[in-house]
Amino acid sequence: MNFSKNKSSKLFLLLGSFAIVSLILWNTNSFFKEFKEEERRKMEIWATAQSELMQSSENRDLGNLHLIIFQNNTSTPMIMVNKDGSTKLNNFPEEMLQDSTWIQQKVQLFKSENTPISIDYKGEHLATLYYGNSAMLNKLKYYPVALLLIIFLFGAVIFFFFKVNKASEQNKLWAGMAKETAHQIGTPLTSLLGWNELLKGSGTATEITSEIDKDIDRLQTIADRFSKIGSLPKLDEVDLVEETKAAYEYLKLRSSKLIHFSFKSQIEQMPVFLNPALFQWTIENLVKNGVDAMRGKGNISIEIQEEGNHVNVLVTDTGHGIAKSDFQTIFNPGVTSKKRGWGLGLSLAKRIIEEYHKGKIKVLSSSKEGTIMQISLKKL
Incomplete structure (x- = not known):
C-alpha cells in the first residue's frame, strides 16, 4: 500500500499513532496517581505508628511492627514538626539536618506537594508530618512531560513528512504539466512553420514573414523552456x-x-x-x-x-x-x-x-x- 498516495491511510496512520501515544500517556498518569496514593497510605501508617510511640509513657517494648514500619521507610523524605516546634527529619543528608532555613524551605515545598498529616492521639495534637515525593515518584512526575514532548516531536515529523511529500507531488504535477505543454505547443508550431514558408513563396512582404519567423522562434524557445522543467538542464x-x-x-x-x-x-x-x-x-x-x-x-x-x-x-x-x-x-x-x-x-x-x-x-x-x-x- 502506498501511504503517500492514499489519504485515508495517511489519516489512519496519524490517528493510530496519536492514539497509541495518548494511551501510554493516560496509563502513565494513572500509575502516577496510584503510586502517589500508595505513598500517602504508607505515610499515614507511619504517622499512626509514630503516634503510638510518642504516647508510650513507659520505655517498654511495643513489638516488632513499629520497628518494621520505621525501618522500611527509606525512600520518602519527611519532616515531623512536633507541637513544641522541634523537628525530626528522615531520609535527608546528615549535613543538612542542622540548617533551620533549609528545613523551613523543605517544609513549604512538601506542603505544596502533599497535604500534611496531623499526628494525634486520643484527640490531642502531637505533631505534623510533612513529606515529599520519593525519587521514583519524581521521575514518574516528569515522565508525562517527556511523553508530551515525544508527541509534539512525533507530530512535527509527521507534518514535515506529509508537507515534503505533498510538495514533491506538486512538483511532479507541475513538471508533468510543463512537459505536456511543451509537447502540445510542438504540433501547431510545425504547422506555423509550413504556413510561413507558403507565405514566403506566395510573395508576402518580407517584413511580415520575418516577424512571423521571430514569433515562431519565440514559441520554440518557450516550448524548450517548458520541456526542461523537472529535469537537470545542460x-x-x-x-x-x-x-x-x-x-x-x-x-x-x-x-x-x-x-x-x-x-x-x-x-x-x-x-x-x-x-x-x-x-x-x-x-x-x-x-x-x-x-x-x-x-x-x-x-x-x-x-x-x-x-x-x-x-x-x-x-x-x-x-x-x-x-x-x-x-x-x-x-x-x-x-x-x-x-x-x-x-x-x-x-x-x-x-x-x-x-x-x-x-x-x-x-x-x-x-x-x-x-x-x-x-x-x-x-x-
Whole structure:
C-alpha cells in the first residue's frame, strides 16, 4: 500500500499513532496517581505508628511492627514538626539536618506537594508530618512531560513528512504539466512553420514573414523552456552580457511605449556557465513583475556588475515596492499580488538560478520608489 498516495491511510496512520501515544500517556498518569496514593497510605501508617510511640509513657517494648514500619521507610523524605516546634527529619543528608532555613524551605515545598498529616492521639495534637515525593515518584512526575514532548516531536515529523511529500507531488504535477505543454505547443508550431514558408513563396512582404519567423522562434524557445522543467538542464559556456542583452532587446520591442528601458554593463564580455533559454526566462519574469508593479508605466533598467568572484545582474523597476517582511516569501510558489496571477514566476526564477545554476537571487532593496532584484552567478 502506498501511504503517500492514499489519504485515508495517511489519516489512519496519524490517528493510530496519536492514539497509541495518548494511551501510554493516560496509563502513565494513572500509575502516577496510584503510586502517589500508595505513598500517602504508607505515610499515614507511619504517622499512626509514630503516634503510638510518642504516647508510650513507659520505655517498654511495643513489638516488632513499629520497628518494621520505621525501618522500611527509606525512600520518602519527611519532616515531623512536633507541637513544641522541634523537628525530626528522615531520609535527608546528615549535613543538612542542622540548617533551620533549609528545613523551613523543605517544609513549604512538601506542603505544596502533599497535604500534611496531623499526628494525634486520643484527640490531642502531637505533631505534623510533612513529606515529599520519593525519587521514583519524581521521575514518574516528569515522565508525562517527556511523553508530551515525544508527541509534539512525533507530530512535527509527521507534518514535515506529509508537507515534503505533498510538495514533491506538486512538483511532479507541475513538471508533468510543463512537459505536456511543451509537447502540445510542438504540433501547431510545425504547422506555423509550413504556413510561413507558403507565405514566403506566395510573395508576402518580407517584413511580415520575418516577424512571423521571430514569433515562431519565440514559441520554440518557450516550448524548450517548458520541456526542461523537472529535469537537470545542460549548462554551456556562454557570454552573460550577450544573453542578458538578448532578453532585454526582446522585451523592449514587445513592451508598451510607456515603459522606458535602459541597459548598462560595466564589462563587455563575461563567460559563465548558463542554460540560455532558462536564464532569459528568468530575466523576463523579473522584468514582467517589475512592469506589473509599475502598472504598465515607468522605468526598467538592467545592469551588469562585477563583484569579486561573482557577476551580478540587477533588474530595477520604479514600482510600488515590496514590504521587507515579504523579501523571502515572494519566491514561494503561489505567492502573488496579482488578481489573476499563479505566483509561479519568481518561484521558477529561484529554482532556475539557485538549483540549476548554483547562483543566488534576492531582493537587493525595495521602497516606494522601486525595487532592485539581483541575480548573482559565479564567474568562470
